[in-house]
Amino acid sequence: MMGPVLAACLLIILSTAWISQANGATCKKDGGVCTCNDQTKNVDCSSKGLTAIPSNIPVETTELRLNFNSLSKLSPTAFHGLKELTYLDLDRNKLQTLPAGVFDHLVNLDKLRLDYNQLKSLPSGIFDKLTKLTDLTLNTNKLGSLPKGVFDKLTELKTLEIRNNQLRRVPDGAFGYMSKLNRITLNDNPWDCSCRDILYLSNWIREKKGTVSNIEAAECDGGTKAVLEITEEEAAEDCVYPNTTTAIPTTIITTLASSNDDDIPELPVPQENFQKFLGYQEPDHLPTQPQCLMSISGYLGLMMFFVLISAAILYVIHFLKKA
Template sequence: MMGPVLAACLLIILPTAWISQANGATCKKDGGVCTCNDQTKNVDCSSKGLTAIPSNIPVDTDRLVLNYNKLRELEPTAFHGLKELTYLDLDGNKLQTLPPGVFDHLVELDTLGLNSNQLKSLPPRVFDHLTKLTILWLSYNELQRLPDGVFDKLTLLEKLYLLNNQLKRVPEGAFNSLEKLTLLQLDTNPWDCSCRDILYLSNWIREKKGTVSNIEAAECDGGTKAVLEITEEEAAEDCVYPNTTTAIPTTIITTLASSNDDDIPELPVPQENFQKFLGYQEPDHLPTQPQCLMSISGYLGLMMSLVLTSAAILYVIHFLKKA
């Protein structure tokens, strides 16, 4: 007959066993969608049609590949348990924004891939905790501006890819902290060479030419001239750029401010545009069969754990009453 000590142990072991089972559910061998290599600590979740980061990625993962999925957004805590991660690949998704603090726990990260997404901007200080980063991929996005000091903490960065974005300028001193930089891709951006703000980048390129590769390829909007060739006389304008991509033109603000409500005509808004305004998006991906199975197996595991735990509690109560 089972004693009270053994019953008490069951109360501890059974929930722990279920948690361990759930933690392994990311990998194919346990019914998950990703391929996991226990020896190399690599987890490959590429090309799975994922719309969310799989839960329960092993905490000792060194390399995590999530490219070519359908990720539109990330939870702020998506990677907070992965402190040993050195390589994270999020290329080829549909990310439009990054939540502040999403990378803060990845203190060992060496390489971060964010190519071929739909990023229009970056949160301030988003890379501040990635002090060991040597490679950062941000090409083929829609970046229109960079926050002040966004690269200041990346003192070990060697390669930075900003190819094919919508950048017109970079903040003053944007690259001053990148003393280890050997490659920087700036081409295929609409650099505005008529504005005084471009002079920092132009002077920096001239200074680093020969030590940082590929920087000479940056050209003014329209491809009329290389950025490094711009003079102070050519960049004479004091341009002001909006902080967001949704800034309202001042002419519209003035018109609205000076008009009565009765003077403003009603404009028909197509239904699809109205949905876009509200942020509505049709779901483009349903859970795959392995994901469904993983959810079902996790639910059944939880129910089994609760049943066994309840039985152990009842046994302890029964034993104590007899005593």
């Protein structure tokens, strides 16, 4: 009766092997693309040409490096389960947006690096759960504005870098809760010093001068004057920015009301917006080339699994007939 027992054992072993393979792997030692250090709990996935974050990152990981890849978007659940993470490096990717809540599970995060991406805006509350964060870098992106209160929960922050963006102003009180801040980079932004909105930043720089390093480097658009030197007389205009909600001037309302439908030009609809109108959405978690290879190997493993199951069943039937 050893034949059926051996066949059953073979089925169990093959099932376990296939399930393990189908789940994929992150670390090189398991056939994945990243280097994992069991002692330091570090996972290095940098410079792998990744277009999506590898699945199955060990939950005990404390440092995760994803810099120098081709990530253009993140799944909202990309970092869920990584509560031990203290360091996350997303530098030098192609990120254009950050989904709301993507960092909410990183309650122990100490350093977050987002330099050299293509971020144009930040969702409101994107950093609210990162109450232990001490270092945040957003240099060399395309940020045109900051949502009100975006840094309010970062009371432990010591370093904030937002150099080389498209910022023209910051909301009133933007830096008011970061009492431990000792370094900030504000330079290489087109600060609009003709508008009254700049006065909060100008006054804040003067107040923190000597206690926060690099703070005096912020210059007005064109480099004609330092932001901290701007006076109320110079910043006298009430400016309107694209991301600011304001009332529409009466003259514009009157003009629109008196216009005939025939006079209104037909505006082209961008293909991206048209796709969104139809309900089309690109997948949040696109597979990388190594992941595709693992998927192919998974299918091959599945086929082999069924072939061996069939062979084992036939073997059992043959054995029973002879018995």
